Amino acid sequence: MSAVQGDIRGGGRRQGELQGRLFSAFLLLSMGVGLVTLGTLIVKVILDGVRLVDPVLLTDSPSADPAFAGAGPAILATIYMGLLLIAFTVPIGVGTAVYLEEYADRNRWYNRALEVNIQNLAAVPSIVYGILGLAFLVRGLGLGRVLLAGAMILTLLVLPTVIIAAREAIRAVPGSIRQGAYALGATRWQVVWRQVLPAATPGIATGSILAVSRAIGETAPLLLVGALTYVAFNPTLLGDFTALPVQIYQWTSRSQAEFRELAAAAIIVLLAILLTLNAFAIWLRNRYGRKW
């Protein structure tokens, strides 16, 4: 055979082939590390805790005796917290997003600074928000270590994420719809309220639920803002409170094995709540989301 017709079977690339094979193995290992850890974690938690997931866990209060301890107040508080979070973050977050996307002049320095500020806030460690709450709400405003303070601080924590998600949803609405509405004589607010927001609602809802579900799993800020680790009664807005992640933390820190098992059981409950929320958000996106 002449050199031009050549052998295309590629027998001579031995070294490159080995390199390529090793590399692929490494890549698969990379994916594997994460997935195996995830699997191990879930299995471990279930094995440790599943026998304790029962009505006692779900409704009773914590107690020094693990046989009678439950996470009822903590679960309730977490649910309240979630509802409060949605009520606080959605109006403020969507309002900010609408301002930035529809009203703000991009050429002004203060509007650009606003955008950078929000991106930065999204990356501030969560414990710093706890310090913020400690200084202003608990001690400063004298609110004390109450559920409302926890909800307010988690609102600030999760607000940048909601703003970013809402902006994406708003941006996804095509400009042609806005142009058509303006051309008919609608004012800016009419365009936003009657065209843009209705069209962006599925995206905003999905983004908000995902953001809030992240906040529900947060522990550090709540520790600082006063989630006590031993609360035996149901939570009210302005009373002492705890939350499910905090309860988990408290039980994990105890050295007795029974408390560790309780912690695992509580983790199962927490993960179940988060899974439900996330599944709901994704269902929303698939059912109502529009591909422009």
Next chain:
Amino acid sequence: MTEIETPREAPSVNIGDVSLENVAERQRPSASPEVRDAVFQVKDVTVSYSGNPALTGVSLDIYRNYVTAFIGPSGCGKSTFIRCFNHMNALIPGATIDGTIMYHDQDLYGPEVDAVEVRKRIGMVFQKPNPFPKTIYDNIAFGPRVLGMTDNLAQRVESALQQAALWDEVKDRLKSSALSLSGGQQQRLCIARCLAVEPDVILMDEPASALDPIATTRIEDLMHELKKNYTIVVVTHNMQQAARVADMTAFFSVNQGAEGQRTGILVEYDATPKIFTQPSDKRTEDYVTGRFG
């Protein structure tokens, strides 16, 4: 029928498939008013984006119940110009306009002129049909609702759809989504949407360029009908279309500046037959005979 003189031998000024006789006939199926009543008087208008002029020194008059076409190569500022008439350039940050546009003897860009009032009277249909993601009924009703014209809403909707020649096709499914209509139907929906607020003028920015030939013909027929009651200005890159529908035609072109910057200018503006058969400017002649553009 006015006679059309051809200064040269017959076929030398031909626009594609459309021969002169056809132009003459289609030109006068519905008579345009003898009296030219200026709705817009444009004087020396220049439009700039962030200081860079896109279109300079345009002066012309738009007449009532005429169809006026803007033709020219791409980038010559036709769309920019038509968007001046309903303040749509105001939505682009950095867009400025110099010169004056008089609308029924009122300065369109005077102090305290409200964009909403302007757009109430001067409507626009866009190149790509842009129905709202709502029902057909809500699409048409949107304009009247935001402008507070909510009396007899159902009748307004029906009247608008009738005028846009769409009523018969959708009257049984007003509550279905507007996005389920075909491209041509969607564009007629957008026209009906525009008509529902009872405008004075309808601006059309390449309304048929995204449509198939049959839908295009329906839009052109619609323009002939609508001009009885409205003043129509249409931007088109299709010369034959201008020849078919327009009473007056304005030819825009691109001027290359000393440093290479391109700005749009108005080259010639006259009755359509004249533009296509006896253009005064050589650039016009080059364009309509297909030598460039």
Next chain:
Amino acid sequence: MAAPEITAGAKPAPRLRASRRRYGEDVVKGVLALCALVSVATTVGIVVALFLPAIEFFRTISVVDYLTGTNWTPLFEPASFGVVPLIVGTLSVTLWALLMCIPFGLGAAIYLSEYAGGRTRKILKPALELLAGIPTVVYGFFALTFVTPLFRDLGLGLEVQNALAAGIVMGVMLIPTVASISEDAMSAVPRDLRDGAYALGSTRYQVATRIVVPAAISGIVASFVLAISRAVGETMIVLLAAGQRPNLTFDPRDAIETMTAFIAATGQGDVPIDSIEYKTIFAVGATLFLATLVMNLFSIRLVRKFREVYE
């Protein structure tokens, strides 16, 4: 020709002024701007909450002593305020975290971007995102009750709380962070670059390592910086699994205390306000905030840069 009937065209001279000034629009814009100001107020609040008490703290304790002292015993008699043990603790854990998340995160990103087919990607990418969705307290539990005993059973002489287990688990938690931003950066690289290389006979390995990764490098580096920032700011994993004992050592088998764990432990307790111990919370908090701020700003700029290049 008879003049046609002119109906809608002949309107009386139009009044182009609005009948009344549209105050509603201004009110709306004001309300929306107020919403936007909440985020500004948050930043101002954080700065005030951290730096006012921190400045008071540094009136008593010199900054130099703070930054160079190797003894952190604020609650003892005599108290000592050298923050170095906390910083070393933080760095020790972060180091192990990066050893996990950088190679494996980048590997996962390359796999998803260059190797995985459409269907595989659809399953594996969300699975990886699940890792990011698990609350950190659950990771802390896992590190304390599974990883440490496992390593001890394997013969590594670890204390009950140690930097290694916490660091490794934190690293796995951060794999999705590195992977998703790096993958974004890699998918932004235009197809043409890859196609050109493939057309010349390159293997997937060569295209990935010689073409795509260098082209996406600013986004990839941004993901690393963000991972470092997150590792430094993480609280629950280290609080549970790394310890609460300030310890000036890089030995991963020992218990240590990070800046975040110190803040969490002290902030929970009832330390009297205006005491020097109370103010340590803010001094350490300010240090933490500044460190992560610098990294975050750097990372944001890098992300902007890679988005600009290709958009």
